[in-house]
Amino acid sequence: MRNIIELLIKYAIKAPSVHNTQPWRFAYRNNVIKVFPDYNRRLPMADQDDHALFISLGCAVENLVIAANHFGYRADIDYFPPLENNECIRIRLTEGRVDLDNRLFEAIDNRQSTRNRYKGRKIPGEDMKALQNAAHYEGVRTLVFSGQQEILPLIEFIKEASFLRFSNNSFKHELIYWIRFNTREAKQTGDGLYTASMGFPSVPSWLGRLIMRLIKPSGEAKRVEKLVKSSSAMMVFIAESNQKKNWINLGRAFERVALTATVLNIKHAHLNMPCEEIEVRKKLAAYLGLPDNQQPLLLIRLGYSEFMPYPFRRSIHRVTYEDKSPQTIELQESGIESTK
Numbered sequence: 001m002r003n004i005i006e007l008l009i010k011y012a013i014k015a016p017s018v019h020n021t022q023p024w025r026f027a028y029r030n031n032v033i034k035v036f037p038d039y040n041r042r043l044p045m046a047d048q049d050d051h052a053l054f055i056s057l058g059c060a061v062e063n064l065v066i067a068a069n070h071f072g073y074r075a076d077i078d079y080f081p082p083l084e085n086n087e088c089i090r091i092r093l094t095e096g097r098v099d100l101d102n103r104l105f106e107a108i109d110n111r112q113s114t115r116n117r118y119k120g121r122k123i124p125g126e127d128m129k130a131l132q133n134a135a136h137y138e139g140v141r142t143l144v145f146s147g148q149q150e151i152l153p154l155i156e157f158i159k160e161a162s163f164l165r166f167s168n169n170s171f172k173h174e175l176i177y178w179i180r181f182n183t184r185e186a187k188q189t190g191d192g193l194y195t196a197s198m199g200f201p202s203v204p205s206w207l208g209r210l211i212m213r214l215i216k217p218s219g220e221a222k223r224v225e226k227l228v229k230s231s232s233a234m235m236v237f238i239a240e241s242n243q244k245k246n247w248i249n250l251g252r253a254f255e256r257v258a259l260t261a262t263v264l265n266i267k268h269a270h271l272n273m274p275c276e277e278i279e280v281r282k283k284l285a286a287y288l289g290l291p292d293n294q295q296p297l298l299l300i301r302l303g304y305s306e307f308m309p310y311p312f313r314r315s316i317h318r319v320t321y322e323d324k325s326p327q328t329i330e331l332q333e334s335g336i337e338s339t340k
């Protein structure tokens, strides 16, 4: 079981995460894997309420579930079981499969956030439908904007939020901390935003930091506008109420969409600034006609382009440990079996 669990965690950590912070830790024992948030990797400026951290955990959980199915295991999930000492998502594996398209598993290795300019070509209706169907998770809604006419009104929110972000020195400081300006640095840390994946040249770190400090908010807003205009469609992910379980489900929904897009050879990238700047998020929610309790938390663009270099991940050994607590309470709690 240990080998299969380690294999599943290897697929889990290929998931996307905000700033590639990989804010997760895994513990396992017998047939149970626990996924913990790693608050040491939170982003106080870009993600003040930790919603993006929990969305990232949801992405990792979804990869794990899809990989488990591929290797012949069904994964049952408990969100924040009350008797656990630390908040976690608990996954129990049993032999058996659910009816899941195996191409999603194959897409885990190929998926990436593709941040280059897209080709503007229309996405066929049945593919758009497949993407929307992939997002059906409890507590999550999506809205789709196809073609220039529907996309254009969103640009103002994106530009405003981008301008605010890049006018904020604390935000910039945090962003720079997570950028890996060359391959050596990216490989060494195994995390962070790898400049090659963003279409920027490799430079020494000191030079990269200097360039970042010189970026003008208006220049960045213009760069982002061009990316949006090249896109075929945009998709907003909405949490039906602002709580951790919904954030995790939103991450699962997003990852399922990202993998489905990969299967269909459609690229995606985030343009999350309007969801992160609270005042802009409110304006966006009003534009979308959302009731007060519903929050737009992820905004992605979709389209066609070439793959870019892949970023790195920390190794499984840096994020995983065997659960050596004297007795696991998880299965007793559910009354299913004892695991001495």
Ligand SMILES: Cc1cc2nc3c(=O)[nH]c(=O)nc-3n(C[C@H](O)[C@H](O)[C@H](O)COP(=O)(O)O)c2cc1C
Residues within 6 Å of the ligand: 014, 015, 016, 017, 018, 019, 020, 052, 053, 055, 056, 059, 111, 112, 113, 114, 115, 192, 193, 194, 197, 269, 270, 271, 272, 273, 310, 311
């Ligand atoms: C919750 C969340 C928020 C993200 N926000 C942004 C964003 O605003 N801009 C961006 O370029 N990428 C964003 N990303 C993408 C991550 O930076 C990306 O997943 C990470 O760098 C790893 O790269 P990969 O997805 O290609 O594996 C986000 C990802 C997640 C899960």
